[in-house]
Amino acid sequence: MRLRVNDIVFNYGNTNILNEVCLDAFPGEILGILGPNGSGKTTLLKCINRILSPKQGTIALDGADVERMSRIDMAKRIGFVPQNSVNENCTPTVYEVVLMGRRPYVSLDYREADREMAWKAMEEMDIKHISSQRFDRISSGQAQRVLIARAIAQDVEMLLLDEPTSNLDVKYQIDVMRAIDQQVRAKNIGACAVVHDLDLAMRFCDKVVLLHEGRVLDAGKSKDVLNPDNIRVAYGVESVVDNVYGRDRIMIM
Numbered sequence: 001m002r003l004r005v006n007d008i009v010f011n012y013g014n015t016n017i018l019n020e021v022c023l024d025a026f027p028g029e030i031l032g033i034l035g036p037n038g039s040g041k042t043t044l045l046k047c048i049n050r051i052l053s054p055k056q057g058t059i060a061l062d063g064a065d066v067e068r069m070s071r072i073d074m075a076k077r078i079g080f081v082p083q084n085s086v087n088e089n090c091t092p093t094v095y096e097v098v099l100m101g102r103r104p105y106v107s108l109d110y111r112e113a114d115r116e117m118a119w120k121a122m123e124e125m126d127i128k129h130i131s132s133q134r135f136d137r138i139s140s141g142q143a144q145r146v147l148i149a150r151a152i153a154q155d156v157e158m159l160l161l162d163e164p165t166s167n168l169d170v171k172y173q174i175d176v177m178r179a180i181d182q183q184v185r186a187k188n189i190g191a192c193a194v195v196h197d198l199d200l201a202m203r204f205c206d207k208v209v210l211l212h213e214g215r216v217l218d219a220g221k222s223k224d225v226l227n228p229d230n231i232r233v234a235y236g237v238e239s240v241v242d243n244v245y246g247r248d249r250i251m252i253m
């Protein structure tokens, strides 16, 4: 499924947050959404997922405007992995959280097939061994994997991930990006992921959209966009891009 965001404008009250933002995301690719804190990345994902309504512009899935889709149809096509989502008032187990991914498909109660899909998603994210633990009592790295498993169980064509690697140690960061990468390639689905680490973006994102003050500063192949000029404008830091062991690495000076 192709996701097209065209000329989105979004304001919180009188404050403009997103201005004429465009992006295209394709099956089989990870699109990185990058930009400094407050540049509008989370707001953009929420607009795509219709948690927020843009003031102007359109969002289309394979050419069909999402405004004309039901919430349930959207949930069968787009899975959202939010940044922080431990709900203090609810204490489900890991398995129950993953099973919630099947909600868009059930009318009364989960079927055996739904439970099987939840188990398969947990297997793919390597969390079966913690299935009966309370979601609010696992580590943030594990919680991140649980939320991705929920989106996998949802059987969607596009994953939206808000900072899936934040708060994770280096091993978990790579593991989570690899898991996303594997899902995208194996199932030929698309992913839009907010990534802060420029090296992780360079390594795992096929393309990136670089936001700066609510506008797209540049978009395209990761190695074209993540250059010292763009990094200086977006983040206000000097950098050097070097090739280490055959991989482009960004060193912030």
Ligand SMILES: Nc1ncnc2c1ncn2[C@@H]1O[C@H](COP(=O)(O)OP(=O)(O)O)[C@@H](O)[C@H]1O
Pocket: 012, 017, 035, 036, 037, 038, 039, 040, 041, 042, 043, 044
């Ligand atoms: N609920 C809100 N009400 C008003 N302003 C908000 C709200 N949420 C976010 N903002 C503002 O919108 C801007 C973009 O926020 P956000 O999309 O969360 O940025 P990012 O995810 O890139 O860090 C920030 O300046 C932030 O303060």
Ligand SMILES: [Mg+2]
Pocket: 041, 042, 043, 083, 162
């Ligand atoms: Mg954010």
